[in-house]
Amino acid sequence: MSSEPLSISVKSLGKKYDIYAQPADRLKQMVLPRVGRLVGRGRRAYYDEFWALRDVSFEVRRGETVGIIGRNGSGKSTLLQMVCGTLHPTEGTVSVHGRIAALLELGAGFNAEFTGKENVYLSGLLYGIPESELRKRYQSIVEFADIGEFINQPVKTYSSGMYVRLAFAIAAHVDADTLVIDEALSVGDIRFTQKCMRYLREFQRTGTLLFVSHDTSAVTSLCSRAIWLDSGRMMKDGSARDVVEYYLAEQHAADRASLGQTVTVRPLASVAGEATKNSTHKVDAMPMDVVDPRRAVLNGEATRNLVEVFEFDTAKLNNEFGAGAARIIDVRLLNDVGELHQLTAGGEVAELVIEAEVIEPLDAPIFGFYVKDRLGQRLFGDNTYVSYRDQPVHAQPGARLRAHFRFRLPVLPSGDYSVDVALATGAQENHTQQHWIHDALTFRASESTMRHGLVGIPMHSVEIEKIGD
């Protein structure tokens, strides 16, 4: 058990709703029992009781990130609302230590008639930040939200994306001890989501995070612990990986059961463990360049993966840093004949080109990149260090340097991706970043045949061997 102080304590929490079959029953319920009491008759209820959440207890310690998972209607939002104090429990207690900031469903928290600016001040004051302090932070909030002139428009004119931008920007500036986030990250575009993920990963070092998502990979990537709710009950509380695996195994079994098939629920981890134990298969050394023999089929009309590549655009860059001895001025993804990749299927050869201009004399530059998923999880990346360690490049101001990385693209599951690029100097273990650009390029993969895992790798061969019969 962690020795950190408690952030959230939930004890035997429950929320009951009275469900009326028709509006008239609500009126009857209000009036008739009183009449009944007056004439000395027993009570009759005109509603059904429905427990959206019942008997839920857990504790969260400072610095923990806890994911809440469960299918639609399982009680996740009800739980979060009670933790945030916007919904009153029917039974049980919630205690929260320190300041809590929440990004719950769209529309909550803002006054629709007020401008973005007015809402910044209103929300800030509600969070207990003095007006003088809000004035100091206002510019930084506006820069984080990055919604341009809309900051001076009433929020009722906002798109859902703008709404989340402003709500997140405020939550990130109120010195919260605990942040509660309900699916908000699914709304923004990739660059904004990446900005939020960078903020959240930093926040996690000291703050407590409660995070609701249907995206189980987001939960395993971000959370150390998860709680699974089903029909308002707590099914499991444990390590995020274990809980997500049980949840997915159960969902899979439920889906199969609805098709009339019986399945034993077993988390994937135990199955994978057994497979490794029993495996005696020897993998031969692979040739360097693997072309998936199924490529023609995978790239056929109906099954083709579509990956749209968005161009490097300096106007869209939202986060860069570095000592400044060189500046990255262009980033391109080319296909195997050197043309700009606008649409890829994955599995083909690509070339990432990073071009920089030298501003001060440069010794031993190292170019590098990372490809990240929507959650900022690094899928793969590389740099030029090892190739140039023994023959470092030197360049004078005014020169241009261009790095080329040729590789076979993996097949990407549907979703948004981005590429960080960087130019550093020094050695791998001790270097200075001269220019780092977050999300220099973005991709969108759609209609992917890849359903599981972070990336699909081109298969050298795929076979079923039949032994005896």
Ligand SMILES: Nc1ncnc2c1ncn2[C@@H]1O[C@H](COP(=O)(O)OP(=O)(O)OP(=O)(O)O)[C@@H](O)[C@H]1O
């Ligand atoms: N005001 C209400 N009156 C009656 N029932 C309600 C009310 N609010 C929520 N419920 C019910 O409570 C249950 C839990 O709802 P909740 O919104 O907490 O689920 P959820 O897990 O957040 O779902 P989702 O993933 O779809 O957002 C649902 O069956 C919902 O219909």
